[in-house]
Amino acid sequence: MFGKKKPEVLVVGAGPVGLMAALELTKKGIVVQIIDKEWQRAGHSYALALHAKTLKIFEHLGLLDRILEHSHKVRSIGIYDEKEQKAKINIADLEEDYSFVTVIRQNILEKVLEDALLELGVKVMWHHRLAHMTASETHADVIIDKLETDTLGYIISRTEQVVTKSIRGEIPFVIGADGHYSFVRRSLDINFDTVGETQHFAVFEFKTDVDLQNEMSIAFANGSANALWPLPNGFCRWSFQLMDTEASQESRIKERYEVQIGTGKYPKLTEEFLRDMLDSRAPWFKGKIEEIRWRHMVRFERRLADSYGKYTCWLAGDATHMTSPVGIQGMNGGFLEVQDLTKAAAQILKGKESGTLLVEYNKNWLEQWRILLGIDGRVKAKTAADPWIAEQGNNLLSSIPALTEDLSSLMQQIGLKI
Ligand SMILES: Cc1cc2nc3c(=O)[nH]c(=O)nc-3n(C[C@H](O)[C@H](O)[C@H](O)COP(=O)(O)OP(=O)(O)OC[C@H]3O[C@@H](n4cnc5c(N)ncnc54)[C@H](O)[C@@H]3O)c2cc1C
Known part of the structure; x- marks a missing residue:
């Protein structure tokens, strides 16, 4: 369908999280195809650390x-x-x-990841948009539109995306790393509720x-x-x-x-x-x-998906959560998620696992984000903590550049407990 080898995993979205997912899977010996509807990487810093x-x-x-x-x-x-x-x-x-x-600009980070993928023989298919996806227990049926940019008019020129070809395929596993307006998430009917x-x-x-x-x-x-x-x-x-x-x-x-x-x-x-x-x-x-x-x-916005995926189609990164920018937790959380998700996907595709790791993936990361987004529990202050710091507890939770046990350990330094 795409190249000489039939892809085992389709990664939708070549932002930092999708690029890392494709790299991790390729290193695990899985045949990957990665697509993005845009024509190239991000141009600016955005998530910078x-x-x-x-x-x-x-x-x-x-x-x-x-x-x-x-x-x-x-x-x-x-x-x-x-x-x-x-x-x-x-x-x-x-x-x-x-x-x-x-501290590294997001556009440079994305270039490092894209170059590394290319060195392993995987080329990002820019200008390819996932246009349809139906998931089942065994695979996903997808339609991918190949896009071209057309410049219209000569007095005031404007550009428009034109579909030049539609590709249909049957994919064993899909990773939706397609950002906050995730098409994969919407195709799976997963809610993305506002939580703050x-x-x-x-x-x-x-x-x-x-x-x-x-x-x-x-x-x-x-x-x-x-x-x-x-x-x-x-x-x-x-x-x-x-x-x-x-x-x-x-x-x-x-x-x-x-x-x-x-x-x-x-x-x-x-x-x-x-x-x-x-x-x-x-x-x-x-x-x-x-x-x-x-x-x-x-x-x-502050949002959290009510599930990380279904059947053989799973999500990571901004497709599942949106949070405050201060602690750069969104993108780094996406990288940690990809570690668990690609491990599960590779094991399933190699027939070594039937899906328990995906159940854990869903449970663990929903629990993590429910804490980080302040849905479950509040930050507590130890008695010796500075009262002003204690008051900022929940703001600090989303502002410190760390996650999981590192976040707990950094907060402990100022007398706060998650
Ligand atoms: C202006 C701006 C400033 C930001 N500042 C900060 C900040 O200070 N701190 C911070 O932590 N974060 C910041 N962010 C957010 C940060 O950029 C994201 O958290 C990070 O990029 C998430 O990575 P991701 O790979 O999950 O998603 P994205 O980077 O959003 O990548 C998703 C990719 O999927 C592609 N895509 C979407 N739909 C489809 C489809 N149907 N088919 C194919 N491809 C598709 C998109 O083109 C995109 O390239 C900022 C974002 C913006 C826009």
């Missing part, structure tokens, strides 16, 4: 050196109120082989003269959560939660061009706006604004 635990996965994939070459290490987290630092967490104290977080308040963020990347060294900062000011990340080459990223402005639904569509001209689609995000934000949310930040290279406004 890899957690300490995620680095171990990149080591096992043989890609850690390539990642570290393009990244900046973060070894601690400063926690601030409107005025000053209230606490500090040492990522360096984690019991991990790599006890730091790395939608947050809106203004994000700026700019050059500054202050040396942020190896610390990221989380600033809770006037009821908002804000984050500062050091980036390579003297740049930094500030994300400010907006309390009175809403970003549109389309803001979650990843742009594929790298260059942004002026304020781009966001005229409100001027340098003056950035200065006002810094003055009111983080007066302790003394860095200059030297060159703004990227700005955007983005909407982050």
Whole structure:
């Protein structure tokens, strides 16, 4: 159907999570086809950090050196109120082989993964959209549309996607890593309920003269959560939660061009706006604004799928959960999910397992996200904890760049218990 060998797994979506799923399966000897409806990778940073635990996965994939070459290490987290630092967490104290977080642009990360796949002979089929899927206990019937971009009109030109061919196929196993508006999830009739308040963020990347060294900062000011990340080459990223402005639904569509001209689609995000934000949310930040290279406004809903899949069609990444951007938990959670899902898929396809691992996958990850999204339980403070920190407990849960036992251990450093 697609190439010389019939694919055993179809991965839908070549974002970071789908690329990793395809790589893991290929390394396990499974024949994979990966498709994406867009024409190339993301153009910008978006989710910009890899957690300490995620680095171990990149080591096992043989890609850690390539990642570290393009990244900046973060070894601690400063926690601030409107005025000053209230606490500090040492990522360096984690019991991990790599006890730091790395900051790497999502477009570079996706390139590293796509290149590694290509080296194993798997080419992403860009411009191919899953248009139909019916799942059964033995396989999925799919229709994939091959797209082409057509430029229409000559006075005001606009582009449109045109279907040039439709491919039908029967696939033994499908992984839906097709993002928050997942077609795979919708085809399976899996609900994606809202479980918390939608947050809106203004994000700026700019050059500054202050040396942020190896610390990221989380600033809770006037009821908002804000984050500062050091980036390579003297740049930094500030994300400010907006309390009175809403970003549109389309803001979650990843742009594929790298260059942004002026304020781009966001005229409100001027340098003056950035200065006002810094003055009111983080007066302790003394860095200059030297060159703004990227700005955007983005909407982050809080949602959780009510199941991770059915039959032979399973989901991972943003297709199953949407959360706050501060702790980069969405993408890193997707990478951890892929470890479990690809292990289960490979065993099933090799006839070594009948589905117990998928039942566990569904149960474990739903439980994890129900805690992370604040549906089950609340963060508790130990008696010795600073009262201000104790008040921020649930906000910190979604803001610290870690998951599972690492998140518990980092929160314990400031007297909080999940
Ligand atoms: C503007 C913006 C800013 C962000 N900032 C942050 C941040 O600060 N922190 C943070 O943690 N996260 C952030 N994110 C979210 C982060 O990018 C996602 O969590 C991450 O990309 C999830 O990866 P994924 O692979 O699960 O899904 P995605 O990266 O969304 O990839 C899904 C892929 O599936 C493809 N696809 C969809 N439908 C189909 C179909 N029918 N057929 C074929 N292909 C299909 C899409 O084209 C896409 O390439 C941001 C996102 C945006 C858009």
